[in-house]
Amino acid sequence: MNKTAAVVVTYNRKDILKKCIDSLLGQKNATCDIVLINNASTDGTEEMILNKYMMPEVKYFNTGANLGGAGGFEYGVGKAAELGYEYIWIMDDDTWPAPDALYHLFEADKKLDGKWGFLSSVAYWTDGNVCKANRPKKSLFTFAKDSELSKDIVKIKMGSFVSMLVKGEDVKNIGLPIGDYFIWTDDYEYCGRLSKKYPGYWVSESTVTHAMKNHTKANIASDDISRMNRYECLFRNDVHCYRQQGIMGWFYIWFKDLYMTLKVILKGNGNKKIRIKTIWNGYRKGLKYRPKIKKIAGK
Numbered sequence: 382m383n384k385t386a387a388v389v390v391t392y393n394r395k396d397i398l399k400k401c402i403d404s405l406l407g408q409k410n411a412t413c414d415i416v417l418i419n420n421a422s423t424d425g426t427e428e429m430i431l432n433k434y435m436m437p438e439v440k441y442f443n444t445g446a447n448l449g450g451a452g453g454f455e456y457g458v459g460k461a462a463e464l465g466y467e468y469i470w471i472m473d474d475d476t477w478p479a480p481d482a483l484y485h486l487f488e489a490d491k492k493l494d495g496k497w498g499f500l501s502s503v504a505y506w507t508d509g510n511v512c513k514a515n516r517p518k519k520s521l522f523t524f525a526k527d528s529e530l531s532k533d534i535v536k537i538k539m540g541s542f543v544s545m546l547v548k549g550e551d552v553k554n555i556g557l558p559i560g561d562y563f564i565w566t567d568d569y570e571y572c573g574r575l576s577k578k579y580p581g582y583w584v585s586e587s588t589v590t591h592a593m594k595n596h597t598k599a600n601i602a603s604d605d606i607s608r609m610n611r612y613e614c615l616f617r618n619d620v621h622c623y624r625q626q627g628i629m630g631w632f633y634i635w636f637k638d639l640y641m642t643l644k645v646i647l648k649g650n651g652n653k654k655i656r657i658k659t660i661w662n663g664y665r666k667g668l669k670y671r672p673k674i675k676k677i678a679g680k
Contacts (some may be wrong), residue, residue: 382414382464382465383412383413383414383438383466384466384467385411385412385413385414385467385468385469385470385483385546386413386415386416386440386461386464386466386468386470387413387414387415387472387483388416388418388454388457388458388460388461388469388471388472389401389402389416389417389418389457389472389474389476390418390420390450390453390454390473390474391417391418391419391420391422391426391453391474392419392421392422392447392453392474393422393424393426394422394424394474395422395424395425395429397474398426398429399429400477400592401472401474401476401477401478402415402417402439404477404478404479404480405478406438407480408478408480408481408482408483408484409480409484410481411483411484411486411487412483413438413483414438414439414440414466415438415439416440416442416457416460416461416464416466417430417439417440417442418442418444418460419441419442419443419444420444420447420449420453421443421445421446421447427443440460440464442456442457442460444456448560448563449560449562449563449564450473450542450564451558451559451560451561451562451563451564451567452560452563453560454471454542454558454560454567455557455559455567456560457471458471458547458557458558459557459675461549461552462552462553462557462677463678465549466549467548467549467550468546468547468548468549469548469552470483470486470544470545470546471544471545471546471547472542472543472589473542473543473591475591475592475593476543476544476589476590476591477589478544478588479587479588479589479590481586481587482502482544482587482588482589483546484587485584485586485587485588486502486584486587488586489534489582489584490546492533492534493534493582497579497581497582498547498551498572498576498579498580498581499540499546499547499571499572499575499581500545500546500581500584500587501537501545501546501581501582502543502544502589503583503587503589504541504543504589504590505589505591506590506591506592506593507592508596510596511527511530512543512591512593512596513596513597514541514543514591514593514598514599515540515591517535517538517539517540517541517581517583518538518539518540519536519537519538521629521630521633522636525537529583530585532585533584533585534582534583534584535582535585536582536583537580537581537583538572538581539568539569539572539573539581540568540572540581540583541568542558542567542568542571543589544587544589545568547571547575553676555577555674556574556674556675556676556677557674557675557677558570558571559571559673559674560675561673562618562672563614564611564614565599565611565614565615565618566615566618566619567618569622570621570625573622573626599612599615601615601641601645601659602641602649602650602656603648603650604650606650606651606652606656609655609656609659612656613659613662613666614663615663616638616659616660616661616662616663617663617664617667617670618667618670619634619637619663619667620634620663620664620666620668620670621670621671621672634667638660638661641660642657642660642661645657
């Protein structure tokens, strides 16, 4: 067994998943096992895995239901920790790591003498630009800049689950990502817990391609109206996540929700009342939201 497990969550994207798995199996100078979490895909994903990837390095689990990205990560990180992996490398199924991505994360570990809460790769979109959806936060209100990639490592406050390395021991101590979030913000919330002892870092030489369909960030003003249930999760989860950051977290929540409301009013792609209602329904639900943080058995 390798000391590192890559936790990959997938749902109905077998062709993209195949490239992710092949990229992981092709890592150079630092290798990993794969804890593969299938959120009950119906597109032949399971058949592909059973026919092509049943090997010692791949630990395969079918959740039996679509738990969402957050639920899948909770399930997968839990399995990896239970199996005893020292390091857990978290990513979506549309993440394609460069051959030396893991190696450079461990090089950063050496430079930091192990004093880090999480390490994030630089996620590029398929056009070669830093992926808008995965640019890490340096503070609640600011994001890391391309110019900072001239440094080997950059201290950050929050990163995404598109190639994030965490320590198995930390997972056992602080618990799992919050599966009840279902989608969005689970990575930011987890960073808040992981970085209480040591900060997180963006590692410039560790790179991945994030093959998401569109090079955009989540935008309730322009997105399809059929996705409003997802956005209600987003605004609910944001309240739970950022209120843990104290008064500045509350300022961020109010600023963001008011800004997005104004954006819908000025630039909304139809159904403006429904979009605004979604924002504030999420906010109200978030005020009372107390999701359970699951722990590894015995901790």
